[in-house]
Every structure is written in structure tokens, then in C-alpha cells.
Amino acid sequence: MKESNMPKADFATSIFLIVFGGAILYFSIKMPRFAERHVNPYSAPGLVPGLLGIIIGSLGIILLVRSIIRKGYKLNLNSKTLKTFFTDQTTIRIIYSIVVSVAFWVLLGRIPFIVVTALYVIAFIIIFEYKRNERLRTQWKTLLSAVIVGVLTSVIVTYTFQYLFLVNLP
Numbered sequence: 001m002k003e004s005n006m007p008k009a010d011f012a013t014s015i016f017l018i019v020f021g022g023a024i025l026y027f028s029i030k031m032p033r034f035a036e037r038h039v040n041p042y043s044a045p046g047l048v049p050g051l052l053g054i055i056i057g058s059l060g061i062i063l064l065v066r067s068i069i070r071k072g073y074k075l076n077l078n079s080k081t082l083k084t085f086f087t088d089q090t091t092i093r094i095i096y097s098i099v100v101s102v103a104f105w106v107l108l109g110r111i112p113f114i115v116v117t118a119l120y121v122i123a124f125i126i127i128f129e130y131k132r133n134e135r136l137r138t139q140w141k142t143l144l145s146a147v148i149v150g151v152l153t154s155v156i157v158t159y160t161f162q163y164l165f166l167v168n169l170p
Contacts, residue, residue: 006070006072007066007067007070007071007072008067008072008074008075008076009072010063010066010067010070010072011064011067011068011072011073011075012075013060013063014060014061014063014064014067015060015064016060017056017057017059017060017063018057018060018061018064020056020057020060021053021054021056021057021058021059021060022053022057023053024049024050024052024053024057025050025053025054025057026053027046027049028046028047028049028050028053029046029050030046031044031045031046031049031167032044032045032046032167032168033046034166045161045165045166045167093128096127096128097124100120100123100124100127101120103120103123104116104117104119104120107119108170109170113158113169114154114155114158115154117150117153117154117157117158118150118151118153118154119150120150121146121149121153121154122146122147122149122150125142125145125146125149125150126142126143126146129142129146130142130143
């Protein structure tokens with residue numbers, strides 16, 4: 001990316017970070033606090049995500065102010081810039097990430113958490129490590145490692161949150 005386009009990229013990124021940080025804060029507030037168990041409020045599972053949401057949102061605001069000072073709000077959108085943006089490999093990777101994440105969110109609660117998490121990790125590894133121009137036979141190690149890492153990650157995350165943090169998973 002050209003240096004001259006950075007304020008524009010910062011402007012768009014800052015808006016995303018502000019919204020994302022706000023969403024994290026909102027959902028962390030909705031998490032159980034275990035007040036009925038008379039647990040120390042500093043051990044509530046939503047505390048760390050809430051603080052991270054505040055930090056992400058605050059940094060997004062700082063980035064927004066910096067991009068406005070550098071006139072990043074002048075996006076100059078036209079068909080050529082949009083075509084360049086949507087055919088860029090970075091944009092395509094972000095779109096893949098969003099699609100896989102939305103699929104995870106849609107499946108969450110319909111399929112057990114441990115299975116959805118394994119599928120999520122496996123999908124990410126395959127999408128970003130699989131080489132489309134090579135034969136499937138030569139990439140069996142990539143596919144096998146995707147399954148192993150996905151299953152191990154899913155088991156570790158599930159048991160950590162259920163038994164260590166006492167969070168009820170969908």
C-alpha cells in the first residue's frame with residue numbers, strides 16, 4: 001500500500017476498531033458475573049474481554065483522530081479504486097476470514113461448541129495454508145495438521161473455559 005493511502009486506510013480501520021471494541025464491551029457486560037455465588041467481582045469472566053474492548057475502542061478513537069488530521073476521510077471512491085480494493089489479495093483474505101467467522105457464529109448453539117470450534121480452526125488453516133495450484137496428494141500433511149491442530153485447540157479451549165473459568169458454553 002502506498003504511504004499516501006495510509007490515512008484513508010487508517011480512517012476505515014479506525015471505524016471498524018471502534019465498532020468492534022464496542023461490541024466486545026457490550027458482550028462482555030452480558031457475560032455472567034456469578035454474583036449469586038458471592039464470587040469476587042474481579043474474577044468475573046467478562047472483566048478481561050471488557051477491558052480489551054475498551055482498549056481496542058480507545059485505540060480506534062486515537063487512530064480516527066489521527067486519520068482525520070491527515071484528511072483520511074477523503075476516500076475518493078470510484079469504480080477503479082473499488083475494483084483494485086476488492087481484487088487485492090489482502091482484501092480477499094479478510095473476506096474469507098469474515099465468511100468463516102460468520103459461519104462459526106451461525107453454527108454456534110446449533111452444533112456443540114467443541115465441534116464448531118474444531119471446524120473453525122480447521123477451516124482457517126486450510127483456507128490460508130492450502131495451495132490451490134498443487135495437487136491434493138502433495139498436501140496431505142497440511143490437511144492432517146489442520147485436523148490435529150483444530151481438534152486439540154477445540155478440546156483445550158472448551159475444557160479451559162468450562163472447567164477453569166466456569167463459563168457455560170453454547
